[in-house]
Amino acid sequence: MKFALVAFGNEESYGLLFVGGELKRHGQTIRFFDAEQADAVESVIAWRPHFVCFSPLTTFFARALQIAGAVKAALPDAVTVFGGHHVTAVPASVEAEEIDAAVVGPVRGAVERLLAGERGEIHTPLTTPDDLPLPARQEYYADVPRMGGRYRKIMCAMLGCPWNCAYCSSAAGHMRGIFGNEAHTRYFLARRPLAALLAEARAIVAWDTLEIEWVDDDVLHGDDAGDWLPEFAAAWREEIGLPLYVSSTSVNVLRVPDSALRALRQVANCVGLGVQAIRPQSLKLFNRAWDSESRMKEAYDRLTTFGFRVNLQGIVGLPVEDPVEDAIDTIKGMQRIGPGSVCSCYPLIVYPGTEMARYCSRRGLAMNEACTGDTNTGVPSLAFPPEVLRRLRNACKLATLFVRFNVDEKWMRPLLDIEFDDETSKALSTVRYFECVRDRLGEKGERAFAQILAGMRLRY
Numbered sequence: 001m002k003f004a005l006v007a008f009g010n011e012e013s014y015g016l017l018f019v020g021g022e023l024k025r026h027g028q029t030i031r032f033f034d035a036e037q038a039d040a041v042e043s044v045i046a047w048r049p050h051f052v053c054f055s056p057l058t059t060f061f062a063r064a065l066q067i068a069g070a071v072k073a074a075l076p077d078a079v080t081v082f083g084g085h086h087v088t089a090v091p092a093s094v095e096a097e098e099i100d101a102a103v104v105g106p107v108r109g110a111v112e113r114l115l116a117g118e119r120g121e122i123h124t125p126l127t128t129p130d131d132l133p134l135p136a137r138q139e140y141y142a143d144v145p146r147m148g149g150r151y152r153k154i155m156c157a158m159l160g161c162p163w164n165c166a167y168c169s170s171a172a173g174h175m176r177g178i179f180g181n182e183a184h185t186r187y188f189l190a191r192r193p194l195a196a197l198l199a200e201a202r203a204i205v206a207w208d209t210l211e212i213e214w215v216d217d218d219v220l221h222g223d224d225a226g227d228w229l230p231e232f233a234a235a236w237r238e239e240i241g242l243p244l245y246v247s248s249t250s251v252n253v254l255r256v257p258d259s260a261l262r263a264l265r266q267v268a269n270c271v272g273l274g275v276q277a278i279r280p281q282s283l284k285l286f287n288r289a290w291d292s293e294s295r296m297k298e299a300y301d302r303l304t305t306f307g308f309r310v311n312l313q314g315i316v317g318l319p320v321e322d323p324v325e326d327a328i329d330t331i332k333g334m335q336r337i338g339p340g341s342v343c344s345c346y347p348l349i350v351y352p353g354t355e356m357a358r359y360c361s362r363r364g365l366a367m368n369e370a371c372t373g374d375t376n377t378g379v380p381s382l383a384f385p386p387e388v389l390r391r392l393r394n395a396c397k398l399a400t401l402f403v404r405f406n407v408d409e410k411w412m413r414p415l416l417d418i419e420f421d422d423e424t425s426k427a428l429s430t431v432r433y434f435e436c437v438r439d440r441l442g443e444k445g446e447r448a449f450a451q452i453l454a455g456m457r458l459r460y
């Protein structure tokens with residue numbers, strides 16, 4: 001059978017690569033299609049697939065439905081299958097007429113049922129992450145060349161998150177609610193086998209790559225991090241050598257032994273450290289009352305002592321009385337934690353199934369129609385008055401400048417007020433992205449930047 005795999009966005013469609021790998025394991029014919037191309041629908045139709053697979057995040061869901069509908073109109077027998085984060089959070093998506101089957105859970109166990117004719121909501125069991133297939137990268141890069149040439153590729157060892165942040169779709173509580181506690185720990189909080197990771201990375205090094213974004217939600221999680229990291233780092237350095245960009249939290253940075261950070265530093269240049277908010281009340285709203293500015297500061301200092309670059313990450317646009325003041329407090333907090341550091345500030349997006357979605361719905365908070373679910377636009381989910389939206393969007397665009405160059409609050413306030421035209425807005429997002437790439441990759445990143453931009457449709 002022929003399976004079309006439709007990929008969205010500027011980055012590798014990581015989950016879909018595993019779907020491709022599993023289909024290959026079943027001897028099926030696969031081809032990837034780039035949904036960013038204007039002729040995506042025509043290309044899928046011209047290939048005449050039996051199945052069309054989608055793995056859209058919420059921000060791509062509406063477009064995925066559109067493509068699915070257009071393909072079905074031309075090929076009524078083609079079966080459309082959806083999986084991944086959005087349909088896992090909203091299995092009722094399957095009621096849309098454009099969707100024939102929605103898979104909730106890993107791809108393992110789904111293909112045979114689809115081939116046997118099963119449709120509708122298909123729940124697959126969580127086994128262990130050991131049975132993830134090798135992602136179908138060769139086919140993906142051949143079919144979507146801009147991804148083969150993308151400077152950064154995606155990998156992860158741990159599929160889920162131990163934390164329970166109110167805004168996050170991979171929050172432990174949300175996932176446990178869907179799959180149960182025991183399965184969550186067994187599947188989402190276990191590390192994939194080292195041999196599988198190295199095999200996956202070997203398939204990447206043949207392609208033009210400057211770094212791997214290691215997307216474990218918290219790379220330092222787990223009692224075994226102190227043993228695992230040295231073993232992993234030694235093998236990675238010897239066989240792969242590409243620098244990693246990883247993420248963690250203050251608590252785990254402060255918890256792990258020196259040996260773990262020393263090992264991590266051998267393979268990773270930069271750590272993304274989730275600050276998210278500074279006010280204790282805002283941290284509580286995010287279910288992150290376990291964090292505090294003093295802990296964040298201590299963690300930042302520990303990381304820089306080990307030689308890491310740190311990208312501090314904050315969220316603005318919270319459902320509070322004074323969202324702009326809260327945003328300014330977060331930015332000023334990041335200045336205190338990491339003066340001169342790179343930071344990334346994103347708008348709060350309310351994803352379905354999250355604690356934050358329930359919080360907003362309980363309070364009847366109005367949602368912002370202009371929000372597409374993409375954090376890079378700087379447009380938050382909540383419907384604030386226009387002048388608040390403008391300041392919050394500017395906070396996302398300018399926080400990197402404010403923290404990197406320690407801009408005083410007196411300058412910050414009028415700058416947050418400016419109405420930027422489209423061109424300026426794009427230029428600001430571009431320079432923000434440049435700062436982050438340069439911080440992680442130094443001169444190599446600077447040199448490659450024009451090429452990096454050429455292969456993506458920057459959202460701003």
Ligand code: B12
Nearest residue numbers: 009010011014015055057058083084106107169170374375
């Ligand atoms: C890796 C990752 C990324 C990577 C790759 C993104 C991508 N498109 O693949 C990067 C860093 C680029 C990224 C970016 C973004 N991400 Co992200 N990311 C993750 C992360 C850490 C892991 C997801 C993952 O790949 N897991 C591993 C794979 C193997 O698992 P999986 O996707 O669930 O797929 C398995 C099954 O679901 C199933 N499956 C999946 N699809 C399909 C399809 C079919 C047909 C079938 C049968 C089965 C199937 O099979 C797979 C293997 O078993 C999660 C958090 C988390 N821990 O889950 C956030 C997460 C998915 N990201 C999220 C978001 C919002 C984004 C952004 C939109 C943020 C933004 N900038 O606005 C961007 C989008 C960028 C883009 N595509 O252009 C949200 C999604 C929430 C939602 N409801 O949409 C998450 C859950 C985090 C959060 N904040 O809540 N992200």
